[in-house]
Amino acid sequence: MAISRVSRRVTNARIRRDGNRVRNSILLALPPNDCDAVFKKLEFVEVPTRFVLQEAGPIKFAYFINSGLASVINEEGVEIGLAGKEGFIGRSLANGFSTSPMRVIMKLRGSAYRITPTDFADALSHSAKLAKNLNRLAVHSI
Secondary structure (H helix, E strand, O other), X not given: OHHHHHHHHHHHXXXXXXXXXXXXXXXXXXXXXXXXXXXXXXXXXXXXXXXXEEOOEEOOOEEEEEEEEEEEEOOOOOEEEEEOOOOEEOHHHHOOOOEXXXXXXXXXXXXXXXXOHHHHHHHHHHOHHHHHHHHHHHHHOO
């Protein structure tokens, strides 16, 4: 019985039904039941170098970086952080805001799972573990 549960989690959390592998640490930490609710709202995207993931202002999509490296830039144009496969772009959404003062640009091409703000709010309401992991990320990056 325990073997089939572990097997299901590996299937759901590592390789999606569309065949794309999940490498993002936040998504990999979700329990199987949360995976079903969250993964169906995610869209896999290839992200080229210099692609703007987020402009300062309204957030159009949140991104779970799957591979590659993104640069977080403040209002003065200074790089203040980096996000890779352990990261999430759109933290303001997790705190109830619909805008962000940061600009985020892909520094090294890769891939990500993106989600609309509406779908993200729905995913948060169905996954306490996702909310907890994003709060933990916010605390550790201060």
